[in-house]
Structures are given as structure tokens and as C-alpha cells.
Amino acid sequence: MASVTLSDVAREAGVSLATASRAINGSANRTVRPELQQRVLATAARLGYSPDANAQAMARGRTSTLGLIVHDIADPYFSSIAAGVTTAAEAAGLMVTLASTGHRPEKELAFVDVLQSQRARAIVIAGGRQDDQEVNERLRAALSTYRSRGGTVAAIGQSILDVHTVAIHNVGGAGDLARALHGRGYRDFAVLTGPGPHLTARERTEGFTTALAELGTNVRADRVVASEFTRDGGYRAMTDLIARVGREGLAACAVFAVNDVMAMGAMAAAREAGLRVGESVGIAGFDDIVTLRDITPGLSTVAVPLVDAGVRATRMALDSDGEIVVEQLDATVVLRDSTPGP
Amino acid sequence: MASVTLSDVAREAGVSLATASRAINGSANRTVRPELQQRVLATAARLGYSPDANAQAMARGRTSTLGLIVHDIADPYFSSIAAGVTTAAEAAGLMVTLASTGHRPEKELAFVDVLQSQRARAIVIAGGRQDDQEVNERLRAALSTYRSRGGTVAAIGQSILDVHTVAIHNVGGAGDLARALHGRGYRDFAVLTGPGPHLTARERTEGFTTALAELGTNVRADRVVASEFTRDGGYRAMTDLIARVGREGLAACAVFAVNDVMAMGAMAAAREAGLRVGESVGIAGFDDIVTLRDITPGLSTVAVPLVDAGVRATRMALDSDGEIVVEQLDATVVLRDSTPGP
DNA sequence: TTGTATGCGTTATCAG
């Protein structure tokens, strides 16, 4: 990287290093004779000068990068959040450093360290936490020292990391969904829940079943099936469920998959088993990822403004005034053709 | 960012700066007495030392970041590529800096400059180019100086930037698709092409119509409708087409949308117009984005290994031995229920 | 308004 340095520009323009710096970056006490500034700018352009962000970071003591940690960038849930984050970051003059963990919690820790090393100004960490005391504690510690060194953090999901959080109304949203489905006449339910330790999965499952219990409807234990939090997990869980209760057993049943990608996997499994979604079985999800616009029948779900979540988390991370703030994201039920009623 | 520095560690451990550096990073002539190294490592851990990547970048003269430029990270086409890039980058010990242009070509230029400033070691630039001499020339120039400064670049898409490229077989793939559809009995065709200047759109359109012409079938001019290269563009184009030729006019027609997201938009438009995709009209796309697994009827398309494209582009960028290399990505036709034949 | 000098945290060169 044999680059043109600021000294080169300064010398070539016949001014001092300091003047060149001020002319190009207009520092705090912005005062360079316009004429001189023009000359500097011109020679900088002529020489193809490109400021060294690393050197600037060192001299200034801060960078202009923001770290984003997601579970899987190819998952529409996260790519929508990423879209919001990049937009907001760009608006704030920051570049986004992307880390995709591939659902490996230990990777989150490693990435926080890397971002710490890069002296990223802020970190947005998206995706549900696991119920793993040790991992959470270590992550919390890593983020804590990151913050103590001047970095700021915002999480999207559960508010258990002691950082700013855009919290998703999992319990309430799932409860609302349960009531809405009950309102459409369903009395028979099944839940495709994620991995046991996955908090988001657990919260949604709980919110759903609790609300049903309050309505006097209990979900039979053999109709709650666990799996991964992914599309394939949903596929497998639905396949399991069908094997367990038979196609007839699902006749008037509404199956709640704790997220949309799982629900889509479940729809595929149902179809392949000869069930007609919306007719011989109801299916609902959670998140309202954009993909849903294009699947048929329309999937009932709980809408979460994902892009907005990314934008807000980014702003929170950047505007943090010390106090830890938790913003609740509203989650609204959207009933579509996948659950017309039994 | 009042961090613990290497000097702190050195002093605390009772060794010199140099020794501390070697103990922690094991430099080229890696030789520190194991016992000493242990002590240094221990105090580093105790003090919570985190190396400053910016300082290292300056001292070493190179960074460990790779820049990724895409049109829209929320588009499954690009998020799949991004997944491949992050995976390959991680394997090479690099972090990915993500830039999403929002389909604004001028943004690509700006991002190349930023990445240049960050001294990113390599840049992967994905997404079809526009037929805009000036913009392309400027981008080419920017990438050229980036390379002259020691950076490496790989593009995914067209090979017109004078850099390593993972090229997508647009013409051939579209031609194959045309022949396959013709083979299924279609004789009536329409094309939802993207924006006029969009090269990928143009190549696919040409490949398709040329192949048809060779089979003695011409696409009527009023059945080629332009729009944006997005899902909504496809929706609009299909709506236009229906308005233009009427629903009956599409009875035995196979509509080729030049990419999958457009095809999905087109399917939605068709449905809303009362057409049954796969029965009253055939629709096909290009790319085989993962989303297709979950839409019904299955969308016929030309499969492009997107994740792999990201991986390969990253490797090319990192292994570049000077010579500009162009890898052709094979594109294979996949016929599904959206085009059963007329 | 402009120039000088120093420091940012590391690595690397060169002696010991």
C-alpha cells in the first residue's frame, strides 16, 4: 500500500503538514485561507491522495466504523435488520463491519473482541440469546469492558445484556396471536418451538400457550415439538408433528411456528405430506419477514418492523446518553389465508 | 477509548515493549522464552489488553478487513453472496466491511474510496453493472488506483471492470432456459426485462430472445416490458403486460422475468389479476435464490450458486497472483411447476 | 492564518 501521504501533498503544495491537514479536513479551529485551501485540495486531487483511516483513527482516538453481529446474514430476518443498520450508519457517516456467526454463540464473543480491537465506535448485536448462563455472562462481560473503553452497544431482541435494547414483544405478540386465532374459531393448537435454550423461542411459546390457557384452551404436550430455529428446523418439526398425530389429527388445528422461516419450512412439510395449508391445517409464524409477500397462501404472523429495528438500534447505540434504555418494538398480529379458521 | 496499551502490559510484566509485542503476536522471528511469554500473556489477560487493530495496521502496513459492496443487502440474491463472502473471509482471518448502495451506482464509487481509505486488503464488488460509460470508467479508475496501491479486487457479475471476476453465464443460461421452455411446448413468450442500461438484464433478455429466434420463435416487441430490477419492478412489469395483452393473451404464454425477485413480483401481480401461475400463464426467473424453496408453485429458473460465488470471489481476491482471471459460474436450468407447458 | 513539535499504539530494525 505505497500510498500518497499527507506529507507528500503538503510538500507538493508548498505548505506545512498542519495546514494541509486543516485544509483537507477542516479541523475544529477551521481556518485556512481559501486560496491556500484550494491549492492544497487541488494538489491532493492531482496526487490521488487518500487519507489513511487507520492513521486518522489513531490520531483522533476514534474510528468511524460500527460493528453489526447477526446469526446468519442470509436469513431474511437478519438481512432486513442489516439493511436498516447500514442505512442508519451511512446517515451517521459510519461504515458497517459485518459479522455473521452462523448460529454459534461463542462466535459472538470472538467478534466482540475483534470489534473491540478495531475500536469500532459502536456495536449492534442482533438475534435472540440462548439460556446459557456462562455464555451470556461472558458476553455481558465483554460488552461491559467494551463500553468501559468508550464504545456503545445496542442489542435487538432480549434485554438481558445490560445494554441499550430494541426489545421485541415476544410474549405479548404471541399472546395476541393466540387470541386472534382463538377468535377465528380454532380450539386445537400445536406449537413448533425452537431449541429449548433459545429465549426468543421460549418466550413466544410461553406467550402463546399462556394466552390460550387463559382462554380455557390447553395445548397438548405432544403437540409442542422442538427443533432448530431455522427453516429446516421448521420443516423437521412439522414432519415430526405429522408423524406423531397423523394428518387427520391436524384437521382443525392451528400450528404456530415461533418464527416465519420455521413456518415456511412447516408449510413445505405440510404440502409434501399432502396437507393443504389454510384448509386441512392452519399455520402461523412470527416476524413478518419480507419474503412473506410472495408465498401462498399468505402466512398469518406477528409483524415486527425489522428494518426499523435496525435503524433504531443504530441510533440508540450512537446517541446513548449513558442511561441504558430499552425500547419496546410493537408487534402486531396479521391474519392471512394460512389460518382462515377451522 | 482509554484502553490498556501494550506498553502497560510490558511495564507490568517487567519486559520491554518489543518483547511484549513478540510474546503476544509472535512476530516473524518468533522467539521469546516460553516462561517469559507466559508471564506476558498472563498480565495481558489480567489487564484486559486488547490490541489496537488500527495501530497494528499502521505499523504492519496492512489491515485485515475485506470490503463487500452490494446493491441491497436485504435482497436474497445479495445476502446469499454476503453469506459466502463472510464465511470465506472469516476462514482467511478477515473481517468484512459491508456497503449497501441501495442501487445507486454513484455510491459504489464513494464506497470504493472509503474502503481505499480504510486500506481494506481486498474488495469484492457484487451486482450487475449499468451501461453507463462514464460511471463505469470512473469506477474502473478507482479500482485501478486501489489495486495500484496494493489492494486486490474481485467482481461478481459482468467482467468489465478489469478485475478478477466470477462471471455469471447470463446469455448462455437464459438461452438454455428458452430452449427448455420451448421444449416443454411453449411457443408464445414475454420478457420482463429490467432497466434498459442494466447489463445483466440486457444479457439475459438477449440470450433468451436470441435462442428463441434460433428456434424460429420470435418474441413480439409489445411483450418485452422494462422496469426496475427489483421485486416491485417485476410486479409493475407484469401488471403492465396484463393490461397490454389481456389475460387471455397470456393463455399459453411463458413469461421470463430476468431475475427471481422480479419473477416473484410478477407471480403476485398475476395472482392478483386472477391468473393461476402454471395454468393460465407460465412464469420463469433467473438465479434460484433460496426463497424459491418456499413459494408455490415452484418457480422455474436458472440456478446460480450464489453462496459459492461469494466464496470464490473472496478467494480470488485474496489469492490473486497478478494475472486477471475470470471464472465462469455455471448456470443450470431448473424447471418447476410454474412452467408445466401450455 | 500558518508552522513546529509531539503523541497515538504497534511493528520492525538493529544492536546488545
Add this chain to the structure above:
DNA sequence: CTGATAACGCATACAA
């Protein structure tokens, strides 16, 4: 094997 010390490229307090 270890320790001084000079870069790296830039911003900025301090002088002029």
C-alpha cells in the same frame, strides 16, 4: 533471546 528506537500517517496543542 531481549531491549532500545525509529518509523507508520495523521491530528492537534502550542508557538509564531
